Amino acid sequence: MAEFDVRPALPQDIPAIVNMLADDPLGAQRESPDDLAPYQPAYQRVADDPNQHLVVAVHEERVIGTLHLTIIPGLAHRGTTRGLIEAVRIHADMRGHGLGTHLIRWAIEESRRQGCRLVQLTSDATRTDAHRFYENLGFSATHVGFKLKL
Amino acid sequence: MAEFDVRPALPQDIPAIVNMLADDPLGAQRESPDDLAPYQPAYQRVADDPNQHLVVAVHEERVIGTLHLTIIPGLAHRGTTRGLIEAVRIHADMRGHGLGTHLIRWAIEESRRQGCRLVQLTSDATRTDAHRFYENLGFSATHVGFKLKL
Numbered sequence: 001m002a003e004f005d006v007r008p009a010l011p012q013d014i015p016a017i018v019n020m021l022a023d024d025p026l027g028a029q030r031e032s033p034d035d036l037a038p039y040q041p042a043y044q045r046v047a048d049d050p051n052q053h054l055v056v057a058v059h060e061e062r063v064i065g066t067l068h069l070t071i072i073p074g075l076a077h078r079g080t081t082r083g084l085i086e087a088v089r090i091h092a093d094m095r096g097h098g099l100g101t102h103l104i105r106w107a108i109e110e111s112r113r114q115g116c117r118l119v120q121l122t123s124d125a126t127r128t129d130a131h132r133f134y135e136n137l138g139f140s141a142t143h144v145g146f147k148l149k150l
Numbered sequence: 151m152a153e154f155d156v157r158p159a160l161p162q163d164i165p166a167i168v169n170m171l172a173d174d175p176l177g178a179q180r181e182s183p184d185d186l187a188p189y190q191p192a193y194q195r196v197a198d199d200p201n202q203h204l205v206v207a208v209h210e211e212r213v214i215g216t217l218h219l220t221i222i223p224g225l226a227h228r229g230t231t232r233g234l235i236e237a238v239r240i241h242a243d244m245r246g247h248g249l250g251t252h253l254i255r256w257a258i259e260e261s262r263r264q265g266c267r268l269v270q271l272t273s274d275a276t277r278t279d280a281h282r283f284y285e286n287l288g289f290s291a292t293h294v295g296f297k298l299k300l
Contacts, residue, residue, distance in 0.1 A: 014225070021226055030227050042229030049201060049223060072220050073199060075164070076171055076237040077180050079192025084234065087226040108298065117300050122272060122293035134296045143272035145293025146284045148258065150267050 004059040016063035020089035083111030085121040154209040166213035170239035233261030235271040
């Protein structure tokens with residue numbers, strides 16, 4: 001596994017992040033790497049919210065992975081704060097080297113650091129490789145994830 | 151369906167909310183309605199975050215339902231902000247009267263008002279009645295929900 005740093009995403013990382021979001025059978029249908037306009041205000045909204053942690057993994061100044069962690073306080077489970085992981089992507093050139101594992105472990109440690117006692121995520125039902133990956137990291141597939149497009 | 155109002159939860163609503171969270175086969179194992187101490191700081195953390203909308207449904211000054219909506223900005227899906235619904239509960243006396251439907255519809259409308267283009271939630275795989283309920287409201291069970299306790 002190549003060495004890499006995890007750091008907060010900067011505005012200049014937006015193209016690299018969007019390219020990774022789009023480089024995927026599901027992402028290709030819904031992202032627009034040739035039109036970054038919708039991503040700029042979204043980035044700003046994320047950057048302005050202290051509970052959003054949009055990060056990139058960087059190796060030799062190149063962005064090779066991304067992950068978005070949201071810290072969510074709540075009353076359920078005796079007042080458990082939870083970490084929600086979204087939008088995990090590894091650059092196509094860097095897959096299969098354990099970077100995804102390191103990135104998820106980063107999110108778990110950051111969640112713990114922020115006082116979370118639960119980490120959760122959903123994965124598209126068609127991504128069966130991802131499901132094994134999360135189970136190997138200790139996650140349990142206990143829930144059904146529902147989505148409604150507005 | 152009895153008329154009811156949806157309003158932000160106040161500190162004095164904590165006992166009623168926790169009682170509803172606990173009055174459920176899963177909740178009974180993990181909530182502590184006789185010890186509200188862990189819920190007070192959690193409530194404060196929710197109340198201090200403008201993206202958290204912990205609400206109660208009230209009928210004749212009685213709390214009969216609760217729902218927690220989190221607004222989550224993000225880059226994925228062309229910069230889609232999403233609404234995440236958690237901790238939906240209806241008081242046992244009031245179930246089967248459509249209150250759950252009204253509460254979820256409130257969360258969908260509030261998400262729309264806040265610029266969301268996606269609403270999501272997870273439901274424990276054992277709650278098959280809840281799954282039908284969400285599908286009837288237009289949600290699609292497209293994802294697997296993973297949890298990791300810390």
